[in-house]
Amino acid sequence: MDKIETNRLILRPFRDEDAPGMLAYLSQPRVNCFLDDQISTLEEAVAKVQKRKADHSYMAVCLKESQLIIGELFYLKDEPDTYSIGWNFHASYEGKGYARESAEALLSYLFVNQGARRLYAYVEDDNDRSQTLCERLGMRKEGFFLEFVSFTTNEDGTLKYENTYQYALLKKEWEQYHSK
Template identity: 70%
Template sequence: MQKIETHRLILRNFTEADSQGLLEYSAHPRVNCFLDDRISTIEEASLTVQKRSRDDSYIAVCLKDSNDLIGELFYLKEEPDTYSVCWNFNARFEGMGYASESAKAFFEYLFMQKDARRLYAYVEDDNYKSQKLSERLGMRKEGYFLEFISFTKYEDGTPKYENTFQYALLKKEWLNQKHS
């Protein structure tokens, strides 16, 4: 993908230099949906970064002044023009507006460069930070799915199902927000 710059951030493909940053926020996932992406060693992080560097659907979010990785954005395209979107950020950088700043640029890229018509995100009902981010981005709550998906198990081995919201935004809504 082409590099995107915001006021404080750079959005770009992953590079080998991102291994340590990825390990920092992937070693201890704070949200169950990232448990399968848990990384325990710098070697695992390096292999993951190598794969992601060749995959434009994974976008590294880096501080402009240091190029340090602070999180990631990613998408999955559903033909012909719908994209499932997600984000994962290092807790050390929470509360500074980086997720919102990068996601706005990400949405602009998907709508204007990738010709997305519709974006949607699944957010667990206990992930309040992502719910607030979705709302700040102008996404509307479209649905609430009870016991929608399981990423982990209870101590007795039975699956723990997550109650999940679906948020969505249409390109025409995005354009109206920008011009209002």
């Protein structure tokens, strides 16, 4: 993927200079599913940027005006034409429409340029912001998985399992949603 521009944002591959911005949003994960990505030093951010640069399923989300990285989008292909999607943004940029603006561009890219037929996202039941984003993107709740996956432990050391929604969107639904 090259670069995608929206009104206020640029979606692009990661660059070396993204490490400080990445540290800002990966140092304090807002939801448990990103605990594995948690970093605490600039050195760790530099290493993580190198991994993201080599993995084309991740896109840096930057403010167009300043080039400041504020988060990331990611997608994973399930053959032959289905993609899992997700996002992670710095808390300071919540509530400004950046996640929606960038996710809409990602959906368009996957449906139009990558030939996606179906997209889906997993969202923990306590992640209200991502649930709302999925719904605003035209995605529908497709399932609810009790104690689906574990990212952390309880105070007693036992695994803490997350209840998780699955949202999905077909290309024909996306086309209908965007023709309104």
